Amino acid sequence: MKFIIKDYELYLKKEKGLSVNTITSYLKDVNQYLIFLEKYHEIKKPRHLNKKTLSNYLKNIKDKYEVSTYARKLTAIKSFYNFLLIENEIDLDFAKDIETPKLPKNLPQVLSVEEVSRLFSVIDIETVYGLRNIALLELIYGSGLRVSELLDIKLSDIHLNEGYIKIIAKGNKERVVPISPMAVYAIRRYLIKSREQLLKNEKSLYLFINNQSSRLSRQGFYKILKGLAYDANINIDISPHTLRHSFATHLLENGMDLRTLQTLLGHEDISTTQIYTHISNKRLKEVYNSTHPRARKEEENV
Structure with missing residues (x-):
């Protein structure tokens, strides 16, 4: 199926308008999936794809990677299946309803x-x-x-x-x-x-x-x-x-x-911008706790 990767790359670039880094990451993850399909299931054409092979692959990688890496790889695969459906290379998108794991939102570090x-x-x-x-x-x-x-x-x-x-x-x-x-x-x-x-x-x-x-x-x-x-x-x-x-x-x-x-x-x-309100609230609390005399006293009594 590697013949279709070039078309997929063009789709990511021209249709989706993704950055070079994101495209590189998607292609790497999809190529990893295609290698698995050829090696273990001898699948070489999109028409031969089925739900079971996708399920087997996801089970195979789920325990090997951290949740964030697994989620990224699944996102790339879902994107690839969507592309195949658009191009009429497949009749059903088996990846569409697979739930992407929710990642913990870590507040980014900031300088004072x-x-x-x-x-x-x-x-x-x-x-x-x-x-x-x-x-x-x-x-x-x-x-x-x-x-x-x-x-x-x-x-x-x-x-x-x-x-x-x-x-x-x-x-x-x-x-x-x-x-x-x-x-x-x-x-x-x-x-x-x-x-x-x-x-x-x-x-x-x-x-x-x-x-x-x-x-x-x-x-x-x-x-x-x-x-x-x-x-x-x-x-x-x-x-x-x-x-x-x-x-x-x-x-x-x-x-x-x-x-x-x-x-x-x-x-x-x-919603992407709203994370900074959480950072501001956290910093506000830190400043309050370090400067207000009653807040400092409470900490000492704990």
């Missing part, structure tokens, strides 16, 4: 405002790398970008005089994101004093460049951030998404409404 300030303070803005790094942080924290959105920004996407950038978000959808005056200033300094030195007479369409004169990678930014967190004595397991979470939480704590935050973050469903 003071920790964010420490992160910025350890950057040496007298160096070409420091100028780039301050621009990176001002933009990802100041605008709440996903790391892929940040690193995919091209020079043609930035409009510093107007104070906004164009972002290509999930599903290849475009959105306009405001940028703060501090980010505008940091980007201007980076463009004038740093970027050309990093390029070393090479050319690039992308805003952020590494020391090889190429687009800065996710791994490269992750290493930069981990190094800054170490220098700032921040002890949580920080990632680029931590800054996006912190951006959202700090805005809510300062009175932003949920709908506006949803637009800024580029969430299609407001």
Whole structure:
């Protein structure tokens, strides 16, 4: 059945508009399923699929993986069966009614405002790398970008005089994101004093460049951030998404409404944005317990 995988990949890309990472993950999971079908059931055509073979496969993988991994693999398979039905490769979608396990919602970690300030303070803005790094942080924290959105920004996407950038978000959808005056200033300094030195007479369409004169990678930014967190004595397991979470939480704590935050973050469903209300409530309780004298006394008596 591998002949149909190319068509499925095109469907995920063109029809569903999924990101490259999601498509790669789906294809890997579906290929694993197809290998199982050929090896243990000698099924090579979609018409030969049946409910029992799918059930056997799911039983086979359920105990091998964590719930989150199993749920992801099942989602990929359900998507594949839906595609086969659309293409009239099968008459019945055996995966449609299989229930995906509910995952526990873990609240993402966020930095305090003071920790964010420490992160910025350890950057040496007298160096070409420091100028780039301050621009990176001002933009990802100041605008709440996903790391892929940040690193995919091209020079043609930035409009510093107007104070906004164009972002290509999930599903290849475009959105306009405001940028703060501090980010505008940091980007201007980076463009004038740093970027050309990093390029070393090479050319690039992308805003952020590494020391090889190429687009800065996710791994490269992750290493930069981990190094800054170490220098700032921040002890949580920080990632680029931590800054996006912190951006959202700090805005809510300062009175932003949920709908506006949803637009800024580029969430299609407001339920995705609502997780930040839980974070804010949790932080509010922590601040209360650590500052109110009666709250501290209660803790001591417990």
